[in-house]
Amino acid sequence: MNDTERNGLRTWIEVDRKAIRHNFGVFKSLIPKRTKLMAVVKSNAYGHSLIDFSKEMERFGADSLGVDSMMEALALRREGVTLPILVLGYTMPELFSEAAKNDISLTVSTFDTLRAIEKAKLSQSLRIHIKVDTGMHRQGFLAKDMPKIFGVLNAKRSTLNASVEGLFTHFANAKNPAFPKDTSDQLNEFKKWILAFKRTGHTPIVHAAATAGTILFPESHFDMVRVGIGLYGLWPAPEVREAFKDRITLRPALVWKSFITETKKLPVGSRIGYDLTEELRQDSAVGIVPIGYWHGYPRALSSIGHVIVRGKECKVLGRVSMDMLTVDVSKVVNPKLGDEVVIMGGDDSLPISAAGLARSLDESWYEIVTRLNPLIKRIYI
Incomplete structure (x- = not known):
């Protein structure tokens, strides 16, 4: 880049579209055709530019986008991004109506949030993804909450003004292929939730795998995978790279x-x-x-x-x-x-x-x- 091309920039970051397309293709090849791919673009698309990267994902055929906050989600809507968006982090109640109005799905991981949705008396229905804690012990409902959550969802459908669009969990230790037991245990716990939702008449989009799970645990693909770090050409961990470097190639963008x-x-x-x-x-x-x-x-x-x-x-x-x-x-x-x-x-x-x-x-x-x-x-x- 010469002085004219720099246009006053003292520093800049170049992002390679071909590398992004390649990485996207790699992850599409790892999942069944029926399984959707959510591109996780939180934290400014892992430093690669939230807006620009999301528009590339829309162009390449991602099914949805995952962000951390309503701030990120609304920025995407303002820039004309129309893909489904899921806010993976906590959303404050005063933003529920904005989410509904802008067709943004929210994560619900506590009864406090469910009560806040009911109290908000939204004029438009809000789409929610129920997050369950199967072993990471961060966000999510615990197994003991199962009877109560179905009581809330089934008894208050008319007043809650929210539809359960998704059910998901997150793996704590899916990055080391030498130690699969923790992830297998979480999968078994998650399957109990899936069965319970089906038995009560809910048919949510089921998702669990992030980048490492998508590569290492095909049984965790379900209806959708959430791919973040891999789309940018970075491996989720050295152990995953060592195990799969001869089978797939990621290109840092x-x-x-x-x-x-x-x-x-x-x-x-x-x-x-x-x-x-x-x-x-x-x-x-x-x-x-x-x-x-x-x-x-x-x-x-x-x-x-x-x-x-x-x-x-x-x-x-x-x-x-x-x-x-x-x-x-x-x-x-x-x-x-x-x-x-x-x-x-x-x-x-x-x-x-x-x-x-x-x-x-x-x-x-x-x-x-x-x-x-x-x-x-x-x-x-």
């Missing part, structure tokens, strides 16, 4: 870029950055990159991170600042203002990939991509 804004040559012994934490062991050329931890580059990568400049791996020197990095560009021939810098991206095996950065920090690549500042321009290519 995101590349984060910037450029060198200043260069200088410093003598051996020069100390770099805040608190002067790193001392040069030899005469070096350094470059300044106009991004920092405010943009989402982890401060924990101070003195250990790397970026790519003209194909050369360049070490981060000293502390990561709020808005700047200092990098060693000694390997680059005649480094100069405007040289493009790749901050993050590429195959999982690369040190600057989201997975590579996560490995350096012993943390999750989910965190790496979702903490990318939403104000950074995403460019779909």
Whole structure:
């Protein structure tokens, strides 16, 4: 990207449409034709741009979208996205009428929420997905709640003004194929709920599998799967990648870029950055990159991170600042203002990939991509 194409941008994120289409195709191939695919686009589409990514999913044929909040759901509706949307997180009662008016389905996981829906006396019927806790012990009704919930749903259909569109659960430990028992136990518990709903005359859309479940547990596909991290080309866990890398290929879609804004040559012994934490062991050329931890580059990568400049791996020197990095560009021939810098991206095996950065920090690549500042321009290519 040259100065004209940058159009004033000091940093930007490129998202590869072909990679997204490929990943979408991979997950469609893993599920039966009758099984729907919900694209999970919460948290700014895992850092890939909520609006842009959702429109790609609509174009590629996703059946619905999963978001965290009504704020995300309403943003999609304002941008003309017409796919069914399910809010997976908690929704405040004052937003129930907005959900009904905008054809947005809500998760219900407590009796408090059911009572709030009844109290709201909605003029339009609200579509709800009942979430049940089968072992993760986060959101959801417990098994002991089963008799009471059917009492509420069946006795108050006329006053509740809500229709049960879906029934779902979430797996706590589906990412390790070597230990399937926890997921099998959750599936068995969930099947009790499915049977109970059918016996009481409800026929909801049944869903349980996220990305890992979709890959590892075909028996969990039911009526719909909820695929998040995999659509962006990232594996849900290293164990899943090791087990399935010869059977399916995921292509990371995101590349984060910037450029060198200043260069200088410093003598051996020069100390770099805040608190002067790193001392040069030899005469070096350094470059300044106009991004920092405010943009989402982890401060924990101070003195250990790397970026790519003209194909050369360049070490981060000293502390990561709020808005700047200092990098060693000694390997680059005649480094100069405007040289493009790749901050993050590429195959999982690369040190600057989201997975590579996560490995350096012993943390999750989910965190790496979702903490990318939403104000950074995403460019779909």
